[in-house]
Amino acid sequence: MSDRWDREHVLGLAPDAASAKAGTGVAKPAKWSGLGCGAGAVWGECQGSGKSAYRAAADLGEPAFRCSCPSRKFPCKHVLGLLLLWSDGAAAAGEPPAWVAGWLAERAERAGRAQARKAVTAARARDPKTAAAREEQVAAGVADLDRWLADQVAHGLAQAEKAPYRLWDDAARRLVDAKAGALAGQVRALASVPRRPGWPGLLLEEYALLRLLVRAHAAEGLSAPLRETVRARIGFTVVQEDVLASGERVRDRWCVVGSRDLAQEQLTTRRVWLRSRSGRSALVLSFAAPGRPLDVSLAVGTEIDAELAFYPGARPLRALVAERHGPAVAAVPDGTGVAALLDEFAAAVAADPWLDRWPAVLAGVRLARDGAGLWAVDAAGAAVPLRTGDPWRLLAVAGGDAVTVAGEWSGRRLRALAGWHPEEGVVIL
Structure with a gap:
């Protein structure tokens, strides 16, 4: 199989340093049987401490991983070891065994159903009546937040130091009900501010930025890019299909310079930062329910020749990888002072x-x-x-x-x- 990943790329997929070390430890041909690659996948069976071998496989396209071991890490050490062996050329080309072929078929079927659900959701979002109803809900929620902000300032900031969490959580819940989810997240995050040094100034700054957002939402005459930024900060989303169809496209060599996972209620968000050779920055987001694997297609320390499609905004930053033009390679990003x-x-x-x-x-x-x-x-x-x-x-x-x-x-x-x-x-x- 061509375009094998190098060792740095594989280790960059590890969820932590311990997993990378453990994966290196099992990357020994003597521990494996049935090693193979083909049909965009790599597979093998690793002998563990028990009687049965662990079956590990990787779908190289997304990528995605599976292993019969009980580890809750994605990818686990067995998958990392498998990929390291494949990177070294130890996996022979061939047809996938039945357990791998069945897994790949299930993934293709799930992807088809997910695509169909996305199409239905996008169609509903574009329905004029649905869109108008949501605009009204959001406007009412933003107006309620404006009154809440005025009350916080009128009553003074001193109360915030010992205020219970529900002071901000109740306001955030009302925004969730008003379908202004992103704005709700910003309000909920205010609960931690009174615990920081110099919190009165910080809290007043956050209140001022929220008020600015409230006023911008109601303002007339904003430029189209700034309007998109305001809507995104409140919680309006642009479907991926529209971004890929009409978003700004930039092709460059993009270095993956950092990744960070944040757990928020019932969702984990992965932020992956990219920096192009021409100095452009980009943010690629992925989401997963607790216990589910996140996107690992962008490994820190690698560089891809790719075309990115940017979401609209006054300072476009969030993007989707629209098209890749070759495999990822290890690289050091260009930096500044x-x-x-x-x-x-x-x-x-x-x-x-x-x-x-x-x-x-x-x-x-x-x-x-x-x-x-x-x-x-x-x-x-x-x-x-x-x-x-x-x-x-x-x-x-x-x-x-x-x-x-x-x-x-x-x-x-x-x-x-x-x-x-x-x-x-x-x-x-």
């Missing part, structure tokens, strides 16, 4: 005042620690504070050398998601 990052973020916020995160790639930075925490310092001496769940891992890989660091910039702090060392390669945080 701190000043260029701040300039880019300022321009983005000027176009979209509600932007709360921006992809950052800082090249040639050294890591420094002081009493305030970890910092990334560029060649000009400018620095930004870093936040990462495992600072020692990043420090160990850097080893005092200049590295490339990528992550999400909030305007105050950079949440590091990945780093590149000239000799050690990529480390996913």
Whole structure:
């Protein structure tokens, strides 16, 4: 089978460092039987500690994975080991066995049903009566939020410090009922603000941004791109088919610079950040119910030649991968210094005042620690504070050398998601 993934691509699919290590441990031909590849899939049986071997397979198109082991990680160590062996050429080409062919057929059938459901949903959304009814519901919900915001400011911010969670949750639930889901999420997130240092100023800032969004929703004469941004922030969605049909298309070499999963109620969201060689940024989102695998087709540390279709907006950022032009390869992204990052973020916020995160790639930075925490310092001496769940891992890989660091910039702090060392390669945080 052509276009085999390299080792870095496979390990980039691992849900965590422990899985990557375990996958490497089972990537030994002696542990496997029935290794094969073909029909866009790879498969094999790995002998575990029990009597029965674990059957592992991967659909390389999406990609998607299955394994008979009890692990709840996707992909599990057996699938990772299988893919590593395939990457090394240990899987012979052939026809898939019945258990693999049946799985592939089931996947194709489910995909067909999902496509049909999407078509029905899109048709309903385009129905003029349905659309008009939702517009009325949202308008009523936004007006209710406007009154709620006025009450919070009129009563003073002091009450928020000891206010119960339901102060914000009740307001968010009313917005959910009004079909303004994205706006509801923003209101619900306010409950954590009074627990932060300097919370009164932060909370007032959040209230002001919400009021600006409320006023923008009711305003006349907004430009079409800004109108789309306002609607998206409130909760109106654009169906993927429309984005692929009429969205702005950009073909470039896109480097996957970071990925982050967020669990929110009954849904897990994966944010994947991409940076093109021409300096364009993009965000690809995928969603899954708890316990279900998320999209792993974009592995951190790889680069794809692809055409992206962007959702409409004042500062288009969210996109879909419309078409790939070749396999993913390991790559190091181009980066900037701190000043260029701040300039880019300022321009983005000027176009979209509600932007709360921006992809950052800082090249040639050294890591420094002081009493305030970890910092990334560029060649000009400018620095930004870093936040990462495992600072020692990043420090160990850097080893005092200049590295490339990528992550999400909030305007105050950079949440590091990945780093590149000239000799050690990529480390996913």
